[in-house]
Amino acid sequence: KQEVTQIPAALSVPEGENLVLNCSFTDSAIYNLQWFRQDPGKGLTSLLLIQSSQREQTSGRLNASLDKSSGRSTLYIAASQPGDSATYLCAVPPGGGGADGLTFGKGTHLIIQP
Amino acid sequence: GAVVSQHPSWVICKSGTSVKIECRSLDFQATTMFWYRQFPKQSLMLMATSNEGSKATYEQGVEKDKFLINHASLTLSTLTVTSAHPEDSSFYICSARRLRNTEAFFGQGTRLTVV
Numbered sequence: 001k002q003e004v005t006q007i008p009a010a011l012s013v014p015e016g017e018n019l020v021l022n023c024s025f026t027d028s029a030i031y032n033l034q035w036f037r038q039d040p041g042k043g044l045t046s047l048l049l050i051q052s053s054q055r056e057q058t059s060g061r062l063n064a065s066l067d068k069s070s071g072r073s074t075l076y077i078a079a080s081q082p083g084d085s086a087t088y089l090c091a092v093p094p095g096g097g098g099a100d101g102l103t104f105g106k107g108t109h110l111i112i113q114p
Numbered sequence: 115g116a117v118v119s120q121h122p123s124w125v126i127c128k129s130g131t132s133v134k135i136e137c138r139s140l141d142f143q144a145t146t147m148f149w150y151r152q153f154p155k156q157s158l159m160l161m162a163t164s165n166e167g168s169k170a171t172y173e174q175g176v177e178k179d180k181f182l183i184n185h186a187s188l189t190l191s192t193l194t195v196t197s198a199h200p201e202d203s204s205f206y207i208c209s210a211r212r213l214r215n216t217e218a219f220f221g222q223g224t225r226l227t228v229v
Binding site for chain 2: 031032034036041042043044045046049089091093100101102103104105106107
């Protein structure tokens with residue numbers, strides 16, 4: 001059974017800092033990995049999708065890397081802003097692919113101090 | 115990205131009544147939709163996989179007779195919480211994707227409170 005762990009559980013940094021969020025998963029036979037953002041009481045916003053054949057994916061100030069063999073992914077946020085404050089979730093499909101849903105980590109609760 | 119619309123965004127109901135939540139993919143056809151539940155300060159847990167034109171697949175521990183799922187078309191799936199109890203109070207979120215192993219898009223979620 002796929003398990004996803006995210007570290008740290010919470011992070012508070014001053015505005016402008018670069019930061020790294022970590023995600024690890026137990027079954028490396030995945031087709032892709034997805035990073036989401038969740039604001040309080042809201043649904044999920046997809047940030048980045050990395051296919052298993054890719055090493056990294058970039059969108060604006062966000063960069064996600066994937067090391068499938070070691071079961072790890074990182075989300076790098078450059079020049080953080082107060083608007084980046086949210087919970088960031090990492091999710092993967094079951095190992096071996098298939099039509100099943102995603103397994104989520106518990107998230108990193110991020111606060112960017114103005 | 116694609117748009118998934120979920121309705122209602124919040125609902126309050128009395129114990130013993132049923133509540134229906136709708137999930138629509140607005141600009142793409144979704145052969146598969148997923149329903150998740152999220153308790154306070156917890157992550158999302160998959161409840162069931164909804165396949166268009168066939169029965170839903172439920173995760174272990176999820177009562178299929180209590181959480182009725184219908185995926186009548188390629189753009190609509192519904193979740194009905196039957197005979198709701200206070201312990202069913204939670205945040206329910208649906209997800210849809212175009213094809214297998216592609217990006218998943220999520221609805222805004224529905225906050226259900228059973229009193």
